[in-house]
Amino acid sequence: MCKGLECLSVTCLERAKVLKSLFGNLLHRPDLSIMGHSHKSEKTRVNMDEPTKWRESFDNLLSSQHGQCSFRAFLVSEFSEENLGFYLACEEYRDTKESKLSVKAKKIYDKFICCDAPREVNLDHETRSITKTNLEHPTPSCFDLAQEKIYTLMEKDCYPRYLKSPSYLELTRQVRAG
Structure with missing residues (x-):
């Protein structure tokens, strides 16, 4: 059983692992490749327009499975x-x-x-x-x-911060570079 700050650091480590898992998978797994270089079905890959559409509206972000995954990873990093x-x-x-x-x-x-x-x-x-x-x-x-x-x-608080986050900006940079 953990106490005080020790418990807090365990929780932070667990959240960091979840964040790494969620966001890391989105960017680095070949079957979820944002650049589309995959032998898997189209349904498992992030469409190159998706991250750009996420910026258009919060509904676009939530209606995308990959958008939800990316947003959840961001929320994990913010403890929300x-x-x-x-x-x-x-x-x-x-x-x-x-x-x-x-x-x-x-x-x-x-x-x-x-x-x-x-x-x-x-x-x-x-x-x-x-x-x-x-x-x-x-x-x-x-x-x-x-x-x-x-x-x-x-929509009013987390979403604007997500759009300015390093994770989202890196995702869109990779799309533009692709």
Whole structure:
């Protein structure tokens, strides 16, 4: 069991390993090569226009599997990957069968929203309260307000920083050089 700063450094090391894994794979694996030199199917490679499209809108970034991977790696480096995790969990939740809504909603709430949640997202008290009330009778839209708040937070705060980050700038530089 770790204590104090020792625990913090272990967590930082774990996050650094995740970041290296996520972003390193995007740039260096032949099957994910941004330059397109691969014998794998087209679906596994980053299209050369993709990083440029990510700059056009946050929706373009999130609609791209490789964009999500790159953005998640950036969020890991900023210690805020829970935001994307929550957003994606809500997207998946909307497609949940009605019979499983209650169980899945509770898992999302316990993981991301309740006080002291392991991956707690930054929500105001009112949104947190409304979401908790929504869970009394779960529907596919019970997380919509909370998801919208987190989306806006990422779009207005994290996304602009991502576009200025060394990782994104290197990715676009490689595309231009290719």
